Amino acid sequence: FSETFYVFVYIVLFLVHKGHHLVGCSDTEREDMYGLDGEEIYYYNFNKNKAVVAIPEFADSVSFRFPTDFEPCVYSTKICKDFLALFTNNYVHQAEQTDPPQTSIYPRDDVVVSVENTLICHVTGFFPPPVRVSWSKNNVNVTENITLSQYRPSSDGTYNLFSMLKIIPLEGETYSCTVNHKALQQPQTKIWDVEAVLPGIGPSAFCGVGLTLGLFGVVTGAYFCIKAHTNCSQLSLMSDCTTVKTC
Structure with missing residues (x-):
């Protein structure tokens, strides 16, 4: 990839938000994108000559007003290509900084x-x-x-x-x-x-295990409760017998 990608970035600071407008170009690519707080809001699709809304579906896109005029975008990227050609022809190339993805x-x-x-x-x-x-x-x-x-x-x-x-x-x-x-x-x-969960198996399995453990807990609790009640009855009977013998 020997092509050079030239980028204009415009930063607009609001009270609590940061907006940016990015215009980029190379010999084969063009890009014009608007963003807010580091997230992409909309961009221009040069193949279809229209703006594309990129905010999530759950966001209220009605409250955003997006430009519909395509000409400024074409003009901006043309300027970008002019600067790219100027710098490419006149700039003495040094070792280019690169960062791997x-x-x-x-x-x-x-x-x-x-x-x-x-x-x-x-x-x-x-x-x-x-x-x-x-x-x-x-x-x-x-x-x-x-x-x-x-x-x-x-x-x-x-x-x-x-x-x-x-x-x-x-x-x-x-x-x-x-x-x-x-x-x-x-x-x-x-x-x-692909490590998928078959439909219904995961929730059913957890539900079955939970129900089994719950029933086991109920049965165990009932067993100890009955046993404790029986022991109390036996102790009470022994106490009564001792009282009768003493009398």
Whole structure:
């Protein structure tokens, strides 16, 4: 990956929140993203020429007003490419600082066999962009049902992104996420094996164990209660007999 990724970052400070606007470009990529408190709010999809809302589904997106004019975004990335060409042609290249990515893979929800889920590949701590993320299932390359987030700046100057793969997990399947970056000597791969809970077995098993232990406790308590009552009755009878003999 010999391409250079040039980035503008605008920081806006509010009373209790921090917003940022990131414009990035390379010879082959463009990015225009808005964020709040380190989280992605929306970005422009250059392939579809429209803004994409990236806030969670449970958030109140109605209260946010997103720009719909695409021209400023095109203009910003054009300026970015102009600066990139200027710096590339006139800057004396020194040893470039690079930071390798750290990768983790995990499911979005609790895994249940034959129930749709999403695998998340989180790539963080890398500099500079770009990174390349690929997926495989049972050692076969996967190209469908994949979503890739925008590059997100971190507080330490590095970047992170998420790649998501929709799956229907089955027992015995193996998925892997492979990351390529110029700071890596070889691709970085993380593997995830399907370890699912069959529908209904987990809760039923726990319920059965709990019920058994509860019944055992009731029976044990009743046994000791009856035994104590019997002992008390025997002691009372012996006391009465002793009194009669004394008289």
